[in-house]
Amino acid sequence: MNPEPLIFELSAATKKGFALPKLDxxxxxxxxxxxxxxxxxxxFPQVSEIExxxxxxxxxxxxxxxxxxxxxxxxxxxxxxxxxxxxxxxLPDFSGSHPYAPQGLIQGNLEVMKTLEEFLAEITGxxxxxxxxxxxxxxxxxxxxxIRACLEARGDPRKIVLIPDSAHGTNPSSAHICGYAVHxxxxxxxxxxxLDSLDGEMTGDVAALMVTNPNTLGVFEWDILKICExxxxxxxxxxxxxxxxxALVGKFRPGDxxxxxxxxNLHKTFSTPHxxxxxxxxxxxxxxxxxxxLPLPIIERGPSGYSLNFGRPKSIGRVRSFFGNFLVMVxxxxxxxxLGAAGLKEVAEVAVLNSNYIRKSLEGIYYLKYASPTLHxxxxxxxxxxxxxxxxxxxxxxxxxxxxxxxxxxxxxxxHGALMIEPTETESxxxxxxxxxxxxxxxxxxxxxxxxxxSAPHFSPVxxxxxxxxxxxxxxxxxxxxx
Amino acid sequence: MSxxxxxxxxxxxxxxxxxxSSLDDLFCCIPEEIxxxxxxxxxxxxxxxxxxxxxxxxxxxxxxxxxxSFLGAGAYRHHIPYVVDYLSSRGEFISPYTPYQPEVSQxxxxxxxxxxxxxxxxxxxxxxxxxxxxxxxxxxxxxxxxGRLKGKPKVxxxxxxxxxxxxxxxxxxxxLGIQVEEVDYDVRGQVDVEVLRKKIDGExxxxxxxxxxFLGVVEDLDRLAEIAHQHQALFEVIVAEAASLxxxxxxxxxxxxxxxxxxxxxxxxxSFGGPYLGFMAxxxxxxxxxxxxxxxxxxxxxxxxxxxxxxxxxxxxIRREKATSNICTNQALCAxxxxxxxxxxxxxxxxxxxxxxxxxxxxxxxxLAGVTGVRRKFGGPFFNxxxxxxxxxxxxxxxxxxxxxxxxxxxxxxxxxxxxxxxLFCITEVHSKADIDRLAGLVAEVKR
Numbered sequence: 001m002n003p004e005p006l007i008f009e010l011s012a013a014t015k016k017g018f019a020l021p022k023l024d025x026x027x028x029x030x031x032x033x034x035x036x037x038x039x040x041x042x043x044f045p046q047v048s049e050i051e052x053x054x055x056x057x058x059x060x061x062x063x064x065x066x067x068x069x070x071x072x073x074x075x076x077x078x079x080x081x082x083x084x085x086x087x088x089x090x091l092p093d094f095s096g097s098h099p100y101a102p103q104g105l106i107q108g109n110l111e112v113m114k115t116l117e118e119f120l121a122e123i124t125g126x127x128x129x130x131x132x133x134x135x136x137x138x139x140x141x142x143x144x145x146x147i148r149a150c151l152e153a154r155g156d157p158r159k160i161v162l163i164p165d166s167a168h169g170t171n172p173s174s175a176h177i178c179g180y181a182v183h184x185x186x187x188x189x190x191x192x193x194x195l196d197s198l199d200g201e202m203t204g205d206v207a208a209l210m211v212t213n214p215n216t217l218g219v220f221e222w223d224i225l226k227i228c229e230x231x232x233x234x235x236x237x238x239x240x241x242x243x244x245x246x247a248l249v250g251k252f253r254p255g256d257x258x259x260x261x262x263x264x265n266l267h268k269t270f271s272t273p274h275x276x277x278x279x280x281x282x283x284x285x286x287x288x289x290x291x292x293x294l295p296l297p298i299i300e301r302g303p304s305g306y307s308l309n310f311g312r313p314k315s316i317g318r319v320r321s322f323f324g325n326f327l328v329m330v331x332x333x334x335x336x337x338x339l340g341a342a343g344l345k346e347v348a349e350v351a352v353l354n355s356n357y358i359r360k361s362l363e364g365i366y367y368l369k370y371a372s373p374t375l376h377x378x379x380x381x382x383x384x385x386x387x388x389x390x391x392x393x394x395x396x397x398x399x400x401x402x403x404x405x406x407x408x409x410x411x412x413x414x415x416h417g418a419l420m421i422e423p424t425e426t427e428s429x430x431x432x433x434x435x436x437x438x439x440x441x442x443x444x445x446x447x448x449x450x451x452x453x454x455s456a457p458h459f460s461p462v463x464x465x466x467x468x469x470x471x472x473x474x475x476x477x478x479x480x481x482x483x
Numbered sequence: 484m485s486x487x488x489x490x491x492x493x494x495x496x497x498x499x500x501x502x503x504s505s506l507d508d509l510f511c512c513i514p515e516e517i518x519x520x521x522x523x524x525x526x527x528x529x530x531x532x533x534x535x536x537x538x539x540x541x542x543x544x545x546x547x548x549x550x551x552s553f554l555g556a557g558a559y560r561h562h563i564p565y566v567v568d569y570l571s572s573r574g575e576f577i578s579p580y581t582p583y584q585p586e587v588s589q590x591x592x593x594x595x596x597x598x599x600x601x602x603x604x605x606x607x608x609x610x611x612x613x614x615x616x617x618x619x620x621x622x623x624x625x626x627x628x629x630g631r632l633k634g635k636p637k638v639x640x641x642x643x644x645x646x647x648x649x650x651x652x653x654x655x656x657x658x659l660g661i662q663v664e665e666v667d668y669d670v671r672g673q674v675d676v677e678v679l680r681k682k683i684d685g686e687x688x689x690x691x692x693x694x695x696x697f698l699g700v701v702e703d704l705d706r707l708a709e710i711a712h713q714h715q716a717l718f719e720v721i722v723a724e725a726a727s728l729x730x731x732x733x734x735x736x737x738x739x740x741x742x743x744x745x746x747x748x749x750x751x752x753x754s755f756g757g758p759y760l761g762f763m764a765x766x767x768x769x770x771x772x773x774x775x776x777x778x779x780x781x782x783x784x785x786x787x788x789x790x791x792x793x794x795x796x797x798x799x800x801i802r803r804e805k806a807t808s809n810i811c812t813n814q815a816l817c818a819x820x821x822x823x824x825x826x827x828x829x830x831x832x833x834x835x836x837x838x839x840x841x842x843x844x845x846x847x848x849x850x851l852a853g854v855t856g857v858r859r860k861f862g863g864p865f866f867n868x869x870x871x872x873x874x875x876x877x878x879x880x881x882x883x884x885x886x887x888x889x890x891x892x893x894x895x896x897x898x899x900x901x902x903x904x905x906x907l908f909c910i911t912e913v914h915s916k917a918d919i920d921r922l923a924g925l926v927a928e929v930k931r
Contacts, residue, residue: 060575067574093542099756108544173809179658275816279758322756340528428488470781
């Protein structure tokens with residue numbers, strides 16, 4: 001495949017891709033007086049419309065996506081993104097609304113948001129939900145701010161947040177921005193939180209435990225009741241990272257089991273597209289004792305319609321402009337409406353079925369560090385293949401040659417050489433089998449023709465890229481060639 | 484409707500291979516006593532035609548599209564070339580994840596690289612990230628970044644920074660020991676330089692202003708940069724109306740060290756406030772403290788140019804609690820729309836867009852300020868927004884406009900008690916001369 005030039009390399013002065021209507025007000029010649037005005041932007045492109053269309057169409061063809069292939073990226077829940085939800089979100093009544101429009105004119109938007117809050121509260125078993133956070137990590141940040149505000153109101157915000165060694169990196173980072181020190185809780189040999197380690201760490205200085213459930217190994221923290229008891233007994237709160245809620249919808253409600261705060265990823269469990277890295281939406285659900293601290297504004301339903309409440313003195317304040325990633329919320333609401341209660345439960349069941357089918361089919365061929373039963377994902381490693389000098393990256397890159405997206409690599413950190421596989425519920429048996437067969441073939445190739453893996457991928461638009469060189473000599477933008 | 488692709492025989496055979504007798508068996512790891520025993524209370528499922536009808540009906544609860552609107556204040560209506568919608572709706576752009584596997588993500592990665600270049604060109608700075616959530620949290624990230632770079636406790640923020648942005652900054656710094664002090668605006672609507680000189684000291688890590696600011700006024704960036712730099716503080720410029728960058732001096736050229744803001748004007752619909760696009764750029768020497776994803780250029784094993792995510796040792800997945808930000812998922816698809824928008828308009832289109840905004844806003848101001856009892860509140864230079872003060876209060880005017888199908892400017896009293904009879908009006912290229920004349924005609928009808 002020929003490389004696609006950068007748009008800047010196609011540019012030439014006087015080419016045009018768009019025209020505005022002629023100015024229809026009398027032109028004032030001195031309108032720019034008193035303004036610091038720039039010269040034409042140096043290097044800024046000038047191309048025709050068809051050049052733009054071909055450029056982006058060709059670039060799109062260089063991407064793997066859910067719409068083009070199986071994408072078993074663990075912890076990312078790469079399920080099908082229903083197309084009708086795009087149409088619903090694009091309805092001009094939603095996409096054309098100004099966030100400062102008078103409340104009487106945007107009742108439909110408020111209804112969407114209030115309804116989604118209520119549905120998510122029902123799904124998680126929490127008492128109240130805010131939709132404002134823009135993504136999962138933003139939800140974690142808000143959740144930890146809520147915990148801190150709640151503990152401050154009790155008189156002592158405390159100093160430490162406990163996080164299992166299997167957690168996503170955003171957890172410690174989010175806790176840190178809330179002014180907390182992070183202490184690690186060890187996993188036991190079953191891959192779950194070690195109760196003794198928790199017991200030892202859970203002092204009166206600990207504000208909260210952040211727990212991902214099912215955790216990043218796909219293992220359900222089956223001691224969750226005891227975990228919550230231990231934390232609560234010593235005055236702490238329990239935060240659940242709900243990134244893996246896809247395994248639990250309709251089967252388990254965190255709010256019923258002692259979880260105080262949870263965030264969800266609408267762009268995972270609730271099917272909104274990942275967009276190559278966002279926009280997401282990371283709603284946060286809380287139990288009653290944290291409700292007063294939720295970010296502003298709060299949507300209220302009254303006899304004369306919906307309204308926005310900005311006057312809540314205990315609130316942590318505002319965490320972003322306006323109301324959140326509203327059009328992402330519209331899509332998620334459409335998804336819940338399409339599936340209903342039975343459909344959502346089936347999502348969890350089939351996601352777990354698909355994952356266990358892959359696990360069973362590859363067990364023995366790839367090393368599984370933890371024997372515990374798993375839910376929506378399973379984490380293998382390169383241990384068996386590494387005896388032949390093959391690492392997880394080689395396996396991942398070779399999968400590309402089979403037209404499949406690689407699993408998440410080298411995470412969680414407690415599994416050396418990890419390959420984290422999450423198929424989701426929307427995949428067909430044929431696609432699952434194709435993946436399983438490819439993985440088996442690669443395991444054979446690791447023994448017989450390891451060089452084929454070392455030099456993979458062979459059939460991608462570019463060959464293996466030098467990431468070290470990219471970091472050592474960063475080229476982070478195009479520069480106009482010097483004359 | 485369900486989106487599952489397994490047939491009944493598939494399910495049976497798969498369960499058999501696993502060695503489970505039922506789907507419920509697969510959940511045996513969740514202790515029986517904590518499993519949900521009842522069905523969730525949710526409405527009955529809808530088919531596609533029912534779903535569409537339902538949302539069309541809910542959407543009709545929104546009436547604002549029947550009105551002509553002059554709202555701006557951080558969310559701007561600009562014409563979006565159709566190619567932006569057309570190209571950005573491709574499944575290959577909508578449905579991938581963050582480009583962790585560069586060999587099969589060159590489309591997304593090259594677009595981020597082009598986006599970063601465009602943001603650098605527009606802001607006049609050296610490096611840009613791949614996007615942040617939106618303008619307000621981008622401003623908060625800029626405050627935190629200044630704290631890390633300078634290690635000093637105080638940040639001076641213009642009172643004319645968007646009120647929501649100031650609120651978000653306060654939320655973010657609350658637990659980090661950073662003090663935020665506000666600097667008032669002067670009679671021209673610009674940062675009051677005397678107040679700034681009094682407040683700035685050796686403990687100040689950054690001076691932050693917005694330009695054009697929330698009052699619509701373009702700041703004298705050169706002068707503010709000079710004052711900040713005299714005190715070894717960073718100068719941070721927030722841009723909430725990014726279309727202004729097509730014609731106004733690049734903040735980087737005026738001495739800004741960090742520029743952040745809201746890119747919604749670059750091809751994103753109003754969308755009731757989101758998803759929008761936070762952008763951020765800075766000088767090269769600050770790269771180690773820069774938040775967010777960054778794409779960089781490299782070569783493959785055959786020497787061919789390619790792109791990867793880079794400088795990731797700043798990020799949460801490597802550094803965990805020591806990361807420069809907790810951000811992971813950002814606004815990639817919004818950045819993609821911005822890239823298509825900017826490349827379609829091009830250098831001349833961006834200038835023309837900005838120029839038309841200035842001309843139309845100028846025309847509107849002349850018309851409106853020509854009405855008896857209406858005057859412009861601040862004298863400073865402006866882009867496409869301005870504050871009007873109405874003798875006898877704004878409420879009567881606002882109601883009269885609404886009764887005639889117009890959403891007027893944003894009443895400022897809730898945000899600035901001192902501006903109680905004032906409203907912020909926004910005019911962009913989408914407003915015709917007839918729209919503006921109608922607005923002015925209706926304003927003139929209100930008895931004072």
